[in-house]
Amino acid sequence: MDYADMSKTADAFRAVATDLGPARLSGLPKGAGSYGYAYLAGAVDQVVSAFNERHDAVVEGTKGVGTTIDSCRLAYQAADAIAEANLGKLLGRLFGVGPR
């Protein structure tokens, strides 16, 4: 397993989350004066609100994948370190050499 590769991929997910940032809707014209009718203006308002809720969910989800990859990497590294230490102890006991 390539830990550097895992870090790089986790960073890439965070970068995608950043790239998604401008897709959050803002600055849309408001009101019946823009759309002609209050009914349509209300629909636009509701769609913007619902889409932004979705946007926030997918951005958090994207960041979350990066965070989870990092957590996995740290867990693997910790497990490797423990295994390495235990192997050293075992070798030391068997042959009297090894990391101390």
Add this chain to the structure above:
Amino acid sequence: MNGSPGQVRAAATILTTAGEIGMTSSDAIDGLDVETWEGSAADGFRDRRQKLSAEVDHHGTDLMRAGLTLERYAGEMEACDTEIAAARTAVVQGWDAWRANPIDVTALTLIAKSMNDLSVAAHKREQFAIHAADQLYALIASDSTNLPGLTWPPAGWPPAPSLPTVPIPGGLDGTSPYDPLDVSQGSIGDCYLLASLMALMQTDEGDQLLRDNLRWDPDRGGYWVTLHVDGKEVVYFVDRAQQNGALENGDPGIVSIFENAVNQHLQFNDLNDGGWPADALELLTGKDTKVYEDRTLLGWDWDDIRDDVRDGDQLVAATREGKKEGMWPVEAQRPGPDGTMQTVNVDIVGSHAYTIVSVEKNGDVVLMNPWGRDNGADGGGPIRISEDDFTRIFHQIASTGDGK
């Protein structure tokens, strides 16, 4: 008039730009991997990545769809404003002419006609706004239960003039049974969809499934229609039926509503250029569909097909290309006026879809043509053909069953 096409277009641009970012991001997520990572955690990661990519893509396409809705509305608004301005000018000209000559009857006629034009254009403008609002509401209709699993084609609809529509009656989601014998395909090439709808309409369970996917909205004068795409619910708002589309007893009905929803989903060209019954059944039911084929040397898997029919599953069969002017002439049996079975010569339509009504013990297959009553090929209603003829003419059956 209130409203500015420029402002509406500005909103549309913000939405489509956001949609493009979403779709680009989805592609980027698809490409992210740790190639050396294996095992259950890696499998979990890849599964999550796939779902996330789909969610981001769905969100992006919805944003695009909303943008295209407003873009289209801006164009409609401009066209109406032009009509309104022309009508107003004509009214002023009429009044001027009348003032100059109070006995000028043509001036009064012009005024009356222009006033009417003005009213029609203003009403049309408002209807376009209502329709655009309903399409926007449809985009978020299923969010509360299925965030954010909506899928929409990003390319929008063809311009309205190319798809004339007719009104549909309200309250068709009531309790009266749907009858496949009432259905007749119009001039749209969507036999695969109509044969699938008819297959569902054959049973109470199928009727209920169609009702469950349909909700009349009296406030808006239309139906909220749920289709199923890759396991996700997709909701469309339908307040009109396609002109020259499917009918029931000569009028727009339940099949017209689903036809319009699928038209919105696939867009007209894709709806009209044929399709596979398996895809239509999945779109309508949200369930996986089993496809049986006439296998070389092995033939049809009749035991499984009969099991599906016996279990009340819906089956739709597709024909090969017709040998004689696109048709397959066959001898068939159908109930005569006195109820006894009579032998008749009919044409089975090539490259067409038929609803399977039953598969008899001797192998005969009873079919229904979505062309409906009094059609020129078989006259409509159930017809029974031999297993040999079925095997010669048909090459595929889509079933909602599992063959068990």
